[in-house]
Amino acid sequence: MEMTLKSLSVLTGATLRGDPEIAIRGVATLQDARPGDITFLANQRYRSCLADTRASAVILSAEHAEACPIACLVTDNPYLAHARVLTAFHPQPPVASGVDPSSVVEPSASVAASASVGPGCYIGADVVIGENVEIGPGCVLLRGAVVGRDSRLVASVTLGHETRLGERCLIHPGAVIGSDGFGLANDDGAWVKVPQVGRAILGDDVEIGSCSSVDRGAIGDTVLEDGVKIDSQVHVAHNVQIGRHTAIAGCAAIAGSSKVGAYCTIAGGAGITGHVELTDHVHVSGVTSVTRSIREPGLYTGTVPAMEHGVWLKNFARLRQLDDMARRIRKLEKALADLRSDETPSQ
């Protein structure tokens, strides 16, 4: 595939500087780009690579345009423009519609004519698969699951019964959506299962990463609104609600019945405890535990940074003495104040 720089400028809405007829044949990083590639500068960290790139053109913001030795596309959001160019150069390979004969489809399931069901799948009773949906190899859709049009289950995805996916969803291998949540009642020490009779409901344009779990609701549903993006190895527990366009990075977890607002970001390894509420535009740092509701937008952090082991050993034993330390500081302050007031008359 080959596109002119001009056509890429139209595609991205960016301002072109340089020869509009330059032929672009691929996208690469500043360091790896070769002639014929377009590259991008979206992270200040890589700014110094600009001078030496072998790319034919670069996508960048106005502030770097002056320093740019080659043709460029100037835009407020170079990373977004790069995503659009990359998408143009890497169209999803078309998949033939129809059901692979190795798959088992229950008679009451409905598979749209334009949809594709790959090899080794199971499509349960009353499942509904919309137009242009691609169900990759090895997927299991239990009874009553619904997959909205243009969605794609890459491979090895499992949808629990009655799970609902909106349109243009993208679900990666190993993800399990709509499995039972962890509901247990205690009967004199032993646990009795609380049937999980709610569903997992995903809006449009939701992406779920590999090996992630989105559990079904207990009573009532687990809901991921439009545009929610979830990385690999994430756990969304029962009855969680996640607002639109919130992104959750790898290994994060949202415990049961919590509500995360819209336009939030939850960084990798972070955890939100159960039964709390995060308002819109809350950003949680990596490996941070949110233990109570957050009502103000902003960035919240509780990460404990690694240190040399000896430094840790010496200091972290003090964590259980913090209160004592604080009380002793208070006592010292008081004693010192007393001492000073004792002195005053003696002067």
Added chain:
Amino acid sequence: MEMTLKSLSVLTGATLRGDPEIAIRGVATLQDARPGDITFLANQRYRSCLADTRASAVILSAEHAEACPIACLVTDNPYLAHARVLTAFHPQPPVASGVDPSSVVEPSASVAASASVGPGCYIGADVVIGENVEIGPGCVLLRGAVVGRDSRLVASVTLGHETRLGERCLIHPGAVIGSDGFGLANDDGAWVKVPQVGRAILGDDVEIGSCSSVDRGAIGDTVLEDGVKIDSQVHVAHNVQIGRHTAIAGCAAIAGSSKVGAYCTIAGGAGITGHVELTDHVHVSGVTSVTRSIREPGLYTGTVPAMEHGVWLKNFARLRQLDDMARRIRKLEKALADLRSDETPSQ
């Protein structure tokens, strides 16, 4: 389905207040319930919803019965009673016994006549599947695995060779039980695999959540006793032993050779280091690291709560100064004591 309030009172052993002939057709939360539903009050958090519920009846404890405007079932454990009612209203749909023709069953495997093996499964050599077992679609049982009667593998479950499940176990999609543990010997920098020749042994009534891993033993077995309940995304490493009726929430991890007692609860994201022992009735809070054995029952915590980023930035840099701070407090106390004793003679 419809049941009288009286029959639900018999089912749960609860005391009925109100008309015993009220017809109940479903279960819902206090807020969502409609006429014909029974609801429950099991969490003080939702107490205020009692006055406005549209439910026909409510399950609650004696302390709330007076304030209840509608018919009710009074019991010491409303959450347990609600679980029993929910179970009655949501019986597991019956599954036809027999092996789906799309599945592959090795000749030496034994599948009980009343068991069901869904589509796309693989049942390895010498596997034994008990009466009334349901193996859902897409499951893989490697050689010699044993599944006790009335157990259910929902879908897409993998059992390693020689894995043993007791009766009435429930295993959710994506779970892998009896895969190799992480055993490595170091040979001058390079790692040599230590064969993992133990097994994973699960007792009766064990539940394992989606995408969880219970690794087989190295030498000797990994053992989960009767009634152990494990949520999604949990890791139980090789040679771990977990006592009966212990519950482990999402994303928790138990490292190799550790032993967790009976009737423990390990909250979400918590981690137990390797080669330690927790006695019975230990409760570990969310995102807490247990780094040594615990010999006394009780609640243990090490959660670092999230804070506004600026507050974190200012304070957490001090973590590596704690020991210095503690020493300086001690020095101040000494200096102040010296100062005071200096003063005494001068008075």
Added chain:
Amino acid sequence: MEMTLKSLSVLTGATLRGDPEIAIRGVATLQDARPGDITFLANQRYRSCLADTRASAVILSAEHAEACPIACLVTDNPYLAHARVLTAFHPQPPVASGVDPSSVVEPSASVAASASVGPGCYIGADVVIGENVEIGPGCVLLRGAVVGRDSRLVASVTLGHETRLGERCLIHPGAVIGSDGFGLANDDGAWVKVPQVGRAILGDDVEIGSCSSVDRGAIGDTVLEDGVKIDSQVHVAHNVQIGRHTAIAGCAAIAGSSKVGAYCTIAGGAGITGHVELTDHVHVSGVTSVTRSIREPGLYTGTVPAMEHGVWLKNFARLRQLDDMARRIRKLEKALADLRSDETPSQ
């Protein structure tokens, strides 16, 4: 199987003490061993078990040989010798070559004659499977994946398109290698997917545990060098590079574009943030967050140890007062110094 102690001494290069003709029929722990077994002492923790073992022989280091009441194999690295003996006693059962008729293999895929593809697999277009490879039941290999000779995918493994595995790799059930990384560009609040066009490239002798995710690169590849060992439930994000013979334990996570050196160990639950670099021979303790690059070899820790809940409650509220405490200590020191200098002239 039966081997003489002499043959095991040859196999391991250990020095034999005792009767070389002792027949060994199995391997067991010090506590569980019975006559006919060989056992090992590799962890000081179990030293006291040596006196009472019923084993016929023991593998141990020179320092324990004197105290050993039975025949022994003396070696500098007993754990390694035990791994070799265990491997000899537990050879991988041979698998018949050929493709199970229940699997679907695209015409353009190449499967070596000596390779085995188990039941219910999907082998995509242009996939290449090397000599003696074993693809267990329920695996999905998407287009263009390459599996080097003598590698083994145990069962239920998914390889994304163009994923490359070297020779002698071992991949456990539920692992997903080469799925999309988490690449998102923000378009005025909504997320736009950044196509993930790199690959996941694994060297020789790489092992990946159950339910782990190794994501493909965004632009450029995710690379695991020779001998990298990864436990269960681990997340390796896009464009990560991991040096040879580095081992990563359960539930650890390496965020995007980070580079871990060779001969490192990352303990369970640890997390490495994105875009950082760890030099060779770095060891990260359990549940430790590495938030910046590490340029010096050594052990790094940030684990917060669990404590009794009451102790935690009292002390951890102080975490947000640390800076204030440090400033007050400084102020006290100054005030005390002033007080003393005031005194000096009065003496």
